[in-house]
Amino acid sequence: MRAEISIKNTKSKFLDKVEELSEQNIYACYQCGKCSAGCPSISEMDISPSEIIRLVQLGGEEEVLNSKTIWVCASCFTCVTRCPKGVDVAKIMEALRQITLRKNVDYVNPLSIPRETLSQVPQIALVSALRKFSG
Amino acid sequence: MNRIGVFVCHCGLNIAQTVDVEKLANIISDYPGVVYATNYIYMCSDPGQDMIKEIVKEKKLNGVVVACCSPTMHETTFRNTVASVGLNPYRCEIANIREQCSWVHKDKKIATEKAVEIVKATIEKLKLDKSLIPLSVPITKRALVIGGGIAGIQASLDIADSGYEVVLVERNQSIGGHMLQLSETFPTLDCPQCIATPKMVQVGQHPKIKLLAYSEVEEVSGYVGNFKVKIRRKASFVDWNKCTGCGLCVEKCPVRVPSEFNELLVKRKAIYTLFPQAVPNKPVIDSNNCLYLTKGKCRACEKNCLAKAIDFNQKDTFVEEDVGAIVVATGYDLMDKAEIGEYGAGKYKDVINGLQMERLLCPSGPTEGIPHRPSDGKIPKEIVFIQCVGSRDPEHYYPYCSKVCCMYVVKQAMLYKNVVPDGQAYVFYMDIRCDGKGYEEFLQKGMEENKILYLRGRVSKLFKDGDKIKVWGADTLTGRKIEISADMVVLAMAVVPSKGVKELARKLRITADDYGFLTEAHPKLRPVESLTAGYFLAGAAQGPKDIPDVVAQASGAASKVDSLFSQDVLYHEPIIASVDEEVCVGCGNCVDVCAYDAIELDLRTKKAKVNSAVCEGCGACCAACPSGAMQHNNFSKRQIFEMVDAFVR
Structure with missing residues (x-):
C-alpha cells in the first residue's frame, strides 16, 4: 500500500523552493514520461525521473528527498535535450540534492568511527567524506 | 422489339484479371435481344462513354447494359451518357460484375460464368424497364429554423442573407440559448455578451427573418419543398406590441422563484425577461407561479403598467407557416446531477454543475464574476473540477464523450484563478481532449501560468465534512489515492439533447439515436442533412459540440438550404x-x-x-x-x- 497524498502538501514551501532553486516551472511537466523512457541510469533508480517530478507537483517532499534517484542522476542531460516542454530535469534533480545538502545534516561523525577502522581508512576518503557528508 | 447493347468494362485489371471480358462479350452478343456487345478498358472514361454514344446512335439501341462496378459508383454517369444521345436514362442498367463478382472470386473460369449470368439477368430486367420521367415538385422558398441558440441564429442569418425568408421559432421568450449564459468563451476568452448579442440584434432587425419567440412547433405535414407547419404561440399574458420593455412590472412583482437562466442559483420574479440584452426584450408571465393566475389576486404588474400591456385573458394561439426546408437546431442540456449518487445526488449546495459555474464566473451574472459559493457566499479557496461526470460511463450513464468539458474546465479554472489568485484549482480527468485550433496551447497556459493541478483519475465519491466537501480520488500517474478538502466542487456533467427533442423528432419524422441526438444522413459525407429530405441539422442537437463547430455546422446547413432553394422545381x-x-x-x-x-x-x-x-x-x-x-x-x-x-x- 503506497502512501496516501493529502493534497494540503501541494501548497507547501517545498514546491516553491524547488522552483526557485531550479528556475523551472514544475507545472510545465505534462507527464509524458519521455525523460524516464530515455534515462540511461534508470535501472539504478527507485523512482523514475518523471515520477519524481509528479511527486514534486503533488508535494511529496519526504518521498522525493529520501529517494536514491536524485543521487543516481548523473546530469547527463539526455532528458533535458529530449523534453518536449523544455523542462530541465537535471536542474530539478540538482535542486533536490541542494535541498538535502543545505539541511547541513552530518552523515559522518568522526567520533563515532571505531578507532580500529579509522586506522585502516585511507586519509583521502576520510577527508572527502567529511567534506561531502558533514554540515 | 429489343435492341440492346452490352458494354463490358475491364476496370483496368479490377475486372479483367478475374473475368474473361472478351469471352463474356462474345457469349452475350448471341443472347436474345442483344444487337451489339463489346468490351473496353475503362468504360467510364471519356473515350469509353463516347463509344457508348456512337453505338447507341449507330445501332439504334433502345436499351443499354453496362457491365462494370456497383451502380452506386457510375449508374448516374452512364444514365447521363445515354440520355445525351436521346435514350431514356432509365433504359440504361448496370450489371455489377466487380463488387459482386471479380473482387470476391479467384477462379477465372467460374467468375466468368457468373459474370455471364449477372449480365443475362440484367438484360432480362432491362427488357421490362419502362422509360421514366423524373417528377418535378415546386418549392416554397422559405425556411423554418427550430431553436434560437447560436446554431439557429447563425443558420437563420445565413439563409436570410441569401435572400430567402426565415421563420425562427424559439421556445423561450428570447433567442440566445445557452451561449448567453456563459462567462467567457474558450480559447480566446471573449465574452458571449459581446460577440453573440450583435448577432441576436441582427436577427431581431433582419427584414427577412420572422422571429417567433415563446413559441413551439406543434405539427408538421408535407414534404421537402412543401411543408406546412403549425406553431403554438404560447400565452405570455403581455401584449408585446404595447409593451415598451420598461421593466416596471418586473420590479413590482412580489413573487420570487428560482431563475432558470441563472441555473437556479438566484431568484427571479413571476413576470420576467431572461437577461438585459434579450431579443425580443419583452417579459412573460410564468403562469405556474403568478399569484393572480394561481390564486386569483395581486395584479401588481397590471396596475403598474403604464402601457396597459398586461392581458391576463391571453390564450395560446396558433399560426401556420408554409416552408420548403426545416433546420433543426434544438441544442443541448446538461444531465441532472441528482442522477449521480456518489457525488451527492444533487444534495450538496456547493457541488454545482458546469453551467452554474458559468453563471458564477459571468461578469453580468448573479455574483458579478466572483464565484461566491452557493451555501454561505464564501469565496472558495480550494476548488475541485471533475470531468466526465456521466460521460464515458457506458455502464451507468452515457458512453460518449461530451466534447466541450475539457476546454470549459480549463477556462473556468483559469477565470477562477484570475479572480482568486491565492486559490488552488484541481481537475480530475481521464484524458484531456483539447483538439481544436489553439486549444492545446490554452490548456498548457492553464497548467503553467495558472498552476491548475491536473490529477489523472476519476473521483470515487464526494461527502460533506463540516463546511467542506471531501473528495476521494486517485492519481493514477503515481498510483496514489488523493484526498482533498474542497470548498466547492464543479461537476462537468454529460451533455444530453435538450428536453423534448425525441417528441419533436417524431413530429418531424426525423430520426434520433438512442440518446436523442438527431441522426445525420451520413456521418462523414452528409453531416448536416437528416435522412428525411428537406430537414437539416445544426448544432448540439446532432451531437455535443463547441461554439466554433456549431457555427460552422449551422452555416453548412444554411448553405444546403440555399442550394435547395436555388432550384425552381425539385426533381424527384x-x-x-x-x-x-x-x-x-x-x-x-x-x-x-x-x-x-x-x-x-x-x-x-x-x-x-x-x-x-x-x-x-x-x-x-x-x-x-x-x-x-x-x-x-x-x-x-x-x-x-x-x-x-x-x-x-
Whole structure:
C-alpha cells in the first residue's frame, strides 16, 4: 500500500523552493514520461525521473528527498535535450540534492568511527567524506 | 422489339484479371435481344462513354447494359451518357460484375460464368424497364429554423442573407440559448455578451427573418419543398406590441422563484425577461407561479403598467407557416446531477454543475464574476473540477464523450484563478481532449501560468465534512489515492439533447439515436442533412459540440438550404412505388411499413395512395403488400421473376 497524498502538501514551501532553486516551472511537466523512457541510469533508480517530478507537483517532499534517484542522476542531460516542454530535469534533480545538502545534516561523525577502522581508512576518503557528508 | 447493347468494362485489371471480358462479350452478343456487345478498358472514361454514344446512335439501341462496378459508383454517369444521345436514362442498367463478382472470386473460369449470368439477368430486367420521367415538385422558398441558440441564429442569418425568408421559432421568450449564459468563451476568452448579442440584434432587425419567440412547433405535414407547419404561440399574458420593455412590472412583482437562466442559483420574479440584452426584450408571465393566475389576486404588474400591456385573458394561439426546408437546431442540456449518487445526488449546495459555474464566473451574472459559493457566499479557496461526470460511463450513464468539458474546465479554472489568485484549482480527468485550433496551447497556459493541478483519475465519491466537501480520488500517474478538502466542487456533467427533442423528432419524422441526438444522413459525407429530405441539422442537437463547430455546422446547413432553394422545381427520382388500384384491398400494411410517411389509405375508396414526392423508393411497401398491388417502378415483381429465371435457366 503506497502512501496516501493529502493534497494540503501541494501548497507547501517545498514546491516553491524547488522552483526557485531550479528556475523551472514544475507545472510545465505534462507527464509524458519521455525523460524516464530515455534515462540511461534508470535501472539504478527507485523512482523514475518523471515520477519524481509528479511527486514534486503533488508535494511529496519526504518521498522525493529520501529517494536514491536524485543521487543516481548523473546530469547527463539526455532528458533535458529530449523534453518536449523544455523542462530541465537535471536542474530539478540538482535542486533536490541542494535541498538535502543545505539541511547541513552530518552523515559522518568522526567520533563515532571505531578507532580500529579509522586506522585502516585511507586519509583521502576520510577527508572527502567529511567534506561531502558533514554540515 | 429489343435492341440492346452490352458494354463490358475491364476496370483496368479490377475486372479483367478475374473475368474473361472478351469471352463474356462474345457469349452475350448471341443472347436474345442483344444487337451489339463489346468490351473496353475503362468504360467510364471519356473515350469509353463516347463509344457508348456512337453505338447507341449507330445501332439504334433502345436499351443499354453496362457491365462494370456497383451502380452506386457510375449508374448516374452512364444514365447521363445515354440520355445525351436521346435514350431514356432509365433504359440504361448496370450489371455489377466487380463488387459482386471479380473482387470476391479467384477462379477465372467460374467468375466468368457468373459474370455471364449477372449480365443475362440484367438484360432480362432491362427488357421490362419502362422509360421514366423524373417528377418535378415546386418549392416554397422559405425556411423554418427550430431553436434560437447560436446554431439557429447563425443558420437563420445565413439563409436570410441569401435572400430567402426565415421563420425562427424559439421556445423561450428570447433567442440566445445557452451561449448567453456563459462567462467567457474558450480559447480566446471573449465574452458571449459581446460577440453573440450583435448577432441576436441582427436577427431581431433582419427584414427577412420572422422571429417567433415563446413559441413551439406543434405539427408538421408535407414534404421537402412543401411543408406546412403549425406553431403554438404560447400565452405570455403581455401584449408585446404595447409593451415598451420598461421593466416596471418586473420590479413590482412580489413573487420570487428560482431563475432558470441563472441555473437556479438566484431568484427571479413571476413576470420576467431572461437577461438585459434579450431579443425580443419583452417579459412573460410564468403562469405556474403568478399569484393572480394561481390564486386569483395581486395584479401588481397590471396596475403598474403604464402601457396597459398586461392581458391576463391571453390564450395560446396558433399560426401556420408554409416552408420548403426545416433546420433543426434544438441544442443541448446538461444531465441532472441528482442522477449521480456518489457525488451527492444533487444534495450538496456547493457541488454545482458546469453551467452554474458559468453563471458564477459571468461578469453580468448573479455574483458579478466572483464565484461566491452557493451555501454561505464564501469565496472558495480550494476548488475541485471533475470531468466526465456521466460521460464515458457506458455502464451507468452515457458512453460518449461530451466534447466541450475539457476546454470549459480549463477556462473556468483559469477565470477562477484570475479572480482568486491565492486559490488552488484541481481537475480530475481521464484524458484531456483539447483538439481544436489553439486549444492545446490554452490548456498548457492553464497548467503553467495558472498552476491548475491536473490529477489523472476519476473521483470515487464526494461527502460533506463540516463546511467542506471531501473528495476521494486517485492519481493514477503515481498510483496514489488523493484526498482533498474542497470548498466547492464543479461537476462537468454529460451533455444530453435538450428536453423534448425525441417528441419533436417524431413530429418531424426525423430520426434520433438512442440518446436523442438527431441522426445525420451520413456521418462523414452528409453531416448536416437528416435522412428525411428537406430537414437539416445544426448544432448540439446532432451531437455535443463547441461554439466554433456549431457555427460552422449551422452555416453548412444554411448553405444546403440555399442550394435547395436555388432550384425552381425539385426533381424527384421516378423509381418509386405505385399502386395498382384494381388490385389493392386496402389492408394498410404498406402504410405501417413506410418509414417516410409517403403512403396514405383513402378511407373512402379503401385504396392506398403513394405521395410520389415523399416516396424514397426503398421498396418496403412492395415487399409487405400481400396482393401485389404495390409495385416498384422498374423493379416490378415480374422483372424480379425474370431475373431469377435467367439465373436458374
